[in-house]
Amino acid sequence: MYILFPGRHHILTSFQFEYLTQTIKSYSESASNDIVGVIFAVTSANHSGTKRNPVPFYLRAMMIQEFSNNLDVPTYVFGIDDVGTIDNFANYTVKQIKHQSDGELNLTPENTSVICSTPVLKMYQELGFTILPAELEDINTQKYHAKLPWDIVEMIVENRNWENDQNIVQLIHESSFKIWNTYNLGSKVRKILSDPIIGEDGDITESRDYNTYVRQMDEIAELKFRETSPYILSGRIGDIGCAVGSWIKQACEVSELRESDFYGIEVARQLYDVCIQRKHNGEFKNPNVFFAQKNAVTSLVFEQQSMNTIHTSSLTHEIESYGSRSDLLSFIQNRFDELKSGGVWINRDVIGPEDGEKKVLMLLNNEDGANENIYQSFSNQTELANHLNSLSTFSRFLRFTEDFRKEENDQISFSLKTIEGKTYVLLELKDAAEFMLTKDYNDNWNSEMHERFCFWSIKEWKEQLSAVGFELLNNSVAYTNPWIANNRFVDKVKLFDEQMQELPYPPTNALMIAKKL
Incomplete structure (x- = not known):
C-alpha cells in the first residue's frame, strides 16, 4: 500500500510525523498491507511569495526530505502546479504523479490511502480512496483535535520571537524548524501575509484580465523604451513592475548596455511566470537577465546603494490606488536607498494637472x-x-x-x-x-475603476522627490500624448474655466528622471 499525502506543506508538524509513523506501523501489523511508500503531493508548487503560498517549492521539498529521513519507508515528493479551481483536482493530482514518475506510481483506491484533513478529502472520497483524517475530528463541524499546519504558520507570523516560544516550537517538526530558522522564513512570510496591497495569489488586483493586459504591455513596449532609453545608466539596471519583461527585452538589444546586468521585479505571479518562460525561450540577448517575484512597496528589492538605474512604468499610480499614500512614500524612499550616488530612477506614469483643485x-x-x-x-x-x-x-x-x-x-x-x-x-x-x-x-x-491617475502633478512629484534627496532633472516633463488627444479627447470632451474660456487638454503622461544626489 501507498500513502498519498497531498497539501501545500508550508510547514510540517510534530503531530503529522507521529501520525504517519503510527499509520505505517498499523499497516505493517496487518496482513499483506505493508506501506511501500509515502508520496507527498505538494500543491501550488509553481507559486511562491503569495499570501496563499509564501514558501517556494524547493524549500517545501527540503523540509519534506528532512522530515522523511526518520520514516522507515521510501518517500517521494512531487510538485503539483496550481491549475485554478477545478472539480477533479484529486484526479489531476493522481495523473500528475503517474506522469512525473514515468508510470511507476499508478495510484488507485486499491493500492493507496490518502491522508487529508481538509474539505479536499471529499474529492478523493468520490474517487473511492480510503481517507486517513489526521487532525480532523469531525468533518461536518470541521472540528480538529490538533493544530493544522497553516494555523501554526499564522502563529509564527503573529509572534516575532517564535523561535523561542515553546508553545509554537513543540508543534513544529524539527525538519521544518530547521528550514524556517535557517532561511529566516518567519520574517519573510510575515511581510507577505501582512502586506495590505497584494492579494492572495500575489497580485495587486484580482479583477485584471491578463490576456488583455499582457497584449497592451507588449504593444507599447517600444514606445516606453524609446522614451526612457536616453537616460539609462549602464551597470546594474532594475525594472520594477517589469510586467512581461518587454522593457528589459528592448534594453538587451542596445550594444552600449551589453556589459550591464538586468534585474526584473514583478509581484504578479501570472506576469512573473511569463518572464521566466521568455527567459527559457531565449528571448533576451543579454544572458545576465534575472527575474524575481517580490513586492517593492514594503521593502527593498535590491541591495542598498547597488543600482545604477531603476526603471518603473505605470506603477506608482497603482501603489497610490491599491495601497496608501504612506505606501507610495515608502516606495520612493526604497528606490533612493537602492541607488548608488549619481544613479537615476526613471519613472514613467500617468500624471495629474497643475492646479487640479480648481x-x-x-x-x-x-x-x-x-x-x-x-x-x-x-x-x-x-x-x-x-x-x-x-x-x-x-x-x-x-x-x-x-x-x-x-x-x-x-x-x-x-x-x-x-x-x-x-x-x-x-x-x-x-x-x-x-x-x-x-x-x-x-x-x-x-x-x-479602482485606480487613481491624477493624485499628483509633476510639481508635486518634484516636491516629494526632493524631500527624500532626489533631484528631478530638467528633462523631466509632463505632456499630453497627441495620439490620446486626437483619438480620445477631440470631438468627445471640451474643458472651460468658469468664465467660459476654453482650456487646453490636461497632461496625460509624465517622464520623470530623478537623480540621487
Whole structure:
C-alpha cells in the first residue's frame, strides 16, 4: 500500500510525523498491507511569495526530505502546479504523479490511502480512496483535535520571537524548524501575509484580465523604451513592475548596455511566470537577465546603494490606488536607498494637472452613442465592455461616477449646469482629467475603476522627490500624448474655466528622471 499525502506543506508538524509513523506501523501489523511508500503531493508548487503560498517549492521539498529521513519507508515528493479551481483536482493530482514518475506510481483506491484533513478529502472520497483524517475530528463541524499546519504558520507570523516560544516550537517538526530558522522564513512570510496591497495569489488586483493586459504591455513596449532609453545608466539596471519583461527585452538589444546586468521585479505571479518562460525561450540577448517575484512597496528589492538605474512604468499610480499614500512614500524612499550616488530612477506614469483643485466646466458629447440603460449590470466582462463602448461620452461619464472607486469610498463630486441650452459638468480639474484618462479602458473597466491617475502633478512629484534627496532633472516633463488627444479627447470632451474660456487638454503622461544626489 501507498500513502498519498497531498497539501501545500508550508510547514510540517510534530503531530503529522507521529501520525504517519503510527499509520505505517498499523499497516505493517496487518496482513499483506505493508506501506511501500509515502508520496507527498505538494500543491501550488509553481507559486511562491503569495499570501496563499509564501514558501517556494524547493524549500517545501527540503523540509519534506528532512522530515522523511526518520520514516522507515521510501518517500517521494512531487510538485503539483496550481491549475485554478477545478472539480477533479484529486484526479489531476493522481495523473500528475503517474506522469512525473514515468508510470511507476499508478495510484488507485486499491493500492493507496490518502491522508487529508481538509474539505479536499471529499474529492478523493468520490474517487473511492480510503481517507486517513489526521487532525480532523469531525468533518461536518470541521472540528480538529490538533493544530493544522497553516494555523501554526499564522502563529509564527503573529509572534516575532517564535523561535523561542515553546508553545509554537513543540508543534513544529524539527525538519521544518530547521528550514524556517535557517532561511529566516518567519520574517519573510510575515511581510507577505501582512502586506495590505497584494492579494492572495500575489497580485495587486484580482479583477485584471491578463490576456488583455499582457497584449497592451507588449504593444507599447517600444514606445516606453524609446522614451526612457536616453537616460539609462549602464551597470546594474532594475525594472520594477517589469510586467512581461518587454522593457528589459528592448534594453538587451542596445550594444552600449551589453556589459550591464538586468534585474526584473514583478509581484504578479501570472506576469512573473511569463518572464521566466521568455527567459527559457531565449528571448533576451543579454544572458545576465534575472527575474524575481517580490513586492517593492514594503521593502527593498535590491541591495542598498547597488543600482545604477531603476526603471518603473505605470506603477506608482497603482501603489497610490491599491495601497496608501504612506505606501507610495515608502516606495520612493526604497528606490533612493537602492541607488548608488549619481544613479537615476526613471519613472514613467500617468500624471495629474497643475492646479487640479480648481473648478472647470466639462462639455461631453451626448450624441456619439446610446444614453439608455447606463447603469446596467453584467456578470461577463466582455458584455460590460460592449455596453460601455455603445454609450455616449456623456453617459459613460455618468457610469464612471457610479463605479469609480466606489469600494474605496473615494468617488468624485460633480454637478450639472445648463448654459445656453448645453449641459456642462462642473467639477475639479483633476477629476475631469481622471475621467478623460480612464474612460476608454473598457476591456478592463472593473480593474481600472479602482485606480487613481491624477493624485499628483509633476510639481508635486518634484516636491516629494526632493524631500527624500532626489533631484528631478530638467528633462523631466509632463505632456499630453497627441495620439490620446486626437483619438480620445477631440470631438468627445471640451474643458472651460468658469468664465467660459476654453482650456487646453490636461497632461496625460509624465517622464520623470530623478537623480540621487
